[in-house]
Amino acid sequence: MSVLVTGGAGYIGGHMVLGLLDAGQKVVVLDNLSTGFSWAVPQGVDLIIGDFGDQALVDRVLADHHIDAIAHFGAKIVVPESVTDPLGYYLNNTAKARNLIECAAKSGVKHFIFSSTAAVYGEPKANPVFEDAPLTPINPYGRSKLMVEWMLEDVAKAHALTYAILRYFNVAGADPQGRLGQASPVATHLIKIAVQAALGFRKGMDVYGTDYPTPDGSCVRDYIQVTDLVDAHLLALDYLRQGGESLTCNCGYGRGLSVLDVIRTVKAVSGVDFEVRIAGRRAGDPASLIAGATHVRDLLGWQPKHDHVEEMVKQALDWERRLHNIKGQA
């Protein structure tokens, strides 16, 4: 049996493809390359360039490749863009996901792993935030994802399909073997931006707010290393294939780092004292988001291996240098 990875030419999906290959699994990638890259998909892996909302295409792929599980990473992921283009987000992340889930249910795909997000919690009242906290997303991105969670819950009651909804906190770092990292040309994620500043690829960086009710006034997040996150998916796949019941798990380490902590670490690891400007708050940023992450450990037996911010930063630095060379050669 094979796993269909949508968004497998992107950052996290691409690491999932590596994880599946390393585990000896068969993989097929479906990606429209809107933000992904064909070079990110290892040679020998079937890359189908197309849209996961295209039901004729998806039906063909499911039939041709004996797919028993779909890992659905494909999405638009930029929160501010979701505010200015909500319909684009509801189309891509919600309506097209509905098409994909329909194909899965009708063709008898047994398992569905969904990339959800801590953004479904909005501004949590307490941290760490556990899976049963109120689901009150504050932007179209979070809402577009939450609706997919609801669809899966309903579809699993009506069809022979089990799911794992994994709510990622802040994903960071790169493949420890240096094969892949975050390649998006429009970086919005903190560690990537700080690393680019350290390498001189951008002129310093802004801190969006130092007046939050947090220990140092900057926002606190739970950064999870991408290979550790992929491990949670591989465990979820095994668990579902062995007959496990559908589940929803936060994916994070259960500890918070402030924006200023992260910048200090990037400066220390890179040895570069780049310019840091204190700017105003960015709209829609919750002060703190820390995962209540006992479920993923207890239900899936997940044990992180890369829970060190220095390691994540070093991986991101190494990858950003490599990416610069890849772009230079292109």
Ligand SMILES: NC(=O)c1ccc[n+]([C@@H]2O[C@H](COP(=O)([O-])OP(=O)(O)OC[C@H]3O[C@@H](n4cnc5c(N)ncnc54)[C@H](O)[C@@H]3O)[C@@H](O)[C@H]2O)c1
């Ligand atoms: N990066 C994070 O910190 C983070 C946090 C929480 C959740 N997530 C979720 O993880 C998933 C992967 O995110 P990422 O950071 O790897 O983003 P990414 O942009 O690198 O990857 C998304 C991939 O999906 C593809 N894609 C988008 N729409 C498509 C469509 N209609 N048909 C086919 N392919 C399509 C893109 O080309 C890209 O390769 C997303 O679902 C995102 O919501 C990411």
Ligand SMILES: O=c1ccn([C@@H]2O[C@H](COP(=O)(O)OP(=O)(O)O[C@H]3O[C@H](CO)[C@H](O)[C@H](O)[C@H]3O)[C@@H](O)[C@H]2O)c(=O)[nH]1
């Ligand atoms: O140049 C920058 C970039 C970011 N930040 C700050 O760093 C923190 C982290 O920001 P990121 O953009 O790296 O990540 P977010 O927490 O905004 O969001 C990420 O994690 C969320 C879940 O926690 C969602 O899934 C979302 O898709 C994903 O981008 C925020 O306080 C942000 O204001 C800065 O100060 N300067």
